[in-house]
Ligand SMILES: NC(=O)C1=CN([C@@H]2O[C@H](COP(=O)(O)OP(=O)(O)OC[C@H]3O[C@@H](n4cnc5c(N)ncnc54)[C@H](OP(=O)(O)O)[C@@H]3O)[C@@H](O)[C@H]2O)C=CC1
């Protein structure tokens with residue numbers, strides 16, 4: 001039987017309706033959640049994401065402030081902007097869109113965000129709390145993946161989760177999140193030998209690489225749950241994931257599409273984290 005397709009768009013719509021209600025009750029208490037998104041430079045893909053974040057925030061009643069800085073902005077100017085937002089009581093969440101121009105050290109910028117407003121969950125304090133299984137801001141893509149799997153009542157405890165990719169924004173935190181859920185976790189990356197020897201053992205396979213067709217049917221166990229984080233733009237202009245969807249769909253039990261899979265959940269979790277930040281303020 002072909003896999004059930006998990007549409008992030010559908011789960012995101014349900015959750016956003018709940019979040020809208022939560023915002024209404026916060027507003028009754030005089031709290032108006034606010035999110036600031038800083039973008040430096042003119043990368044077209046980043047601009048699209050940022051526009052979508054603003055649209056999604058405002059659609060559920062989050063006040064959203066987009067700060068567009070030009071490519072030549074210095075590291076100090078960006079630091080000053082973050083510090084200003086750290087001290088702005090109308091802003092509960094701060095996101096600095098990555099990647100940043102080469103002359104700016106992203107590590108320093110991320111560390112300058114106050115951990116209580118770090119709705120991306122990228123600050124080392126939040127990373128450390130995630131690894132030690134404490135309450136924290138969890139990065140949005142990993143949180144979105146976990147939410148999708150729980151929404152479908154897919155068991156996690158004791159299951160073998162194989163993560164392909166080990167970036168700080170997706171691969172590493174998603175592995176830790178599933179470890180905290182009592183999965184057995186394997187990480188694969190560009191130096192992994194015989195990738196499929198690992199991926200075909202996965203009960204839940206999460207690919208976050210950015211290489212179309214990296215995962216084919218030979219790399220997937222019968223009945224596996226396949227989560228595709230990849231977002232690559234093909235020369236045709238079409239968006240592609242890492243997974244060869246048409247063939248893997250025949251083998252998996254659940255599969256996420258690209259687009260309409262993990263991406264919409266990422267943005268929803270940003271809204272979720274902003275509401276948490278507002279409640280804690
Ligand atoms: N849907 C969504 O919400 C989101 C989607 N994305 C998409 O997910 C993808 C990954 O993003 P991100 O984590 O930021 O990317 P990075 O480029 O930071 O990381 C990619 C990872 O893939 C690994 N890798 C590269 N080639 C191979 C290979 N042949 N086999 C196994 N592993 C490999 C790299 O290994 P090494 O560490 O050894 O270099 C690295 O760990 C991109 O397509 C991005 O657009 C990202 C964020 C959110």
Ligand SMILES: Nc1nc(=O)c2c([nH]1)NC[C@@H]1CN(c3ccc(C(=O)N[C@@H](CCC(=O)O)C(=O)O)cc3)C=[N+]21
Nearest residue numbers: 095096097098099120231258259260261262263264266
């Ligand atoms: N500080 C920071 N935080 C991030 O969370 C962050 C970032 N920087 N830099 C870039 C990556 C990438 N990212 C995506 C979010 C949503 C989709 C998404 O919604 N994708 C849609 C398709 C969008 C389209 O059609 O192009 C989908 O998969 O259905 C994709 C990618 C967040 N990132």
